[in-house]
Amino acid sequence: QAGLTQPPSVSKDLRQTATLTCTGNSDNVGTQGATWLQQHQGHPPKLLFYRNNNRPSGISDRFSASRSGNTASLTITGLQPEDEADYYCSAWDSSLSAWVFGGGTKVTVL
C-alpha cells in the first residue's frame, strides 16, 4: 500500500516553532483527514490529533494541526525538550481500504 510523505527529520532550537508536513492524495488525507501520532523512544504511539484538527483532552495547546488539500500540517510552538520524539501522520485510504502511514518525522530540539 502506498504511504504518506513526511520529511524524515526536523531540528529546531528550544522555544522555536516546528511545522511538520504530511502529503497524501484525494483518497486519504484530502477526504478522510489526517491523524497525528507522537511516539517517544520505547513507548507506544500516542494520539495528538484525529481527523485533521480534533485534539483529545490532555494534549498541550502548543500543538495544532491543519489541512490544505492533500497536505496536512502539525505545528509545535514553543518547543520543549519533551517534544523530542517521532511524529507520524496516518489516514484511512478509501480506495485501498487500508490505513496508510507516513514514514515519520524525527523532531530534535537543539
Next chain:
Amino acid sequence: EVQLVESGGGLVKPGGSLRLSCVASGFTFSSSNMNWVRQAPGRGLEWVSSISSSSAYIYYADSVKGRFTVSRDNAKNSLFLQINSLRAEDTAVYYCAREGLIVWGQGSLVTVSS
C-alpha cells in the same frame, strides 16, 4: 480509563504460528472498529489489519494477506490476530488500536528467528 492490553508475543521459528490477543476496557468495544499495527525494530508504523465492530468487514495489508487472520469476541472485549507462516520480516512490536487510531495498547513483541 480506556485501555488496550496485548499479549501472546514471543520468539518463534520461521514458518511457525502465533496468536496475539488484545483485551479492551473502558469503552464500548462491541461498537468500535479495531486495528492491528506493527513496528519493526528501528522502523516506522505499518498497518496490518482492520476489523469492523460486527466483524462484517475485514481488511489486510498486502504483506500479510493469506497468512494473518483477524477476529474478535465482543462478549469478551477481545481482539485477536492469528499469525501463520511467520517470516523474519514479521519481527515487530504488534499494537492493537481502537477505531481511528485514537487509543493504542503497549504492544506485544513478536520475534521470528531460528
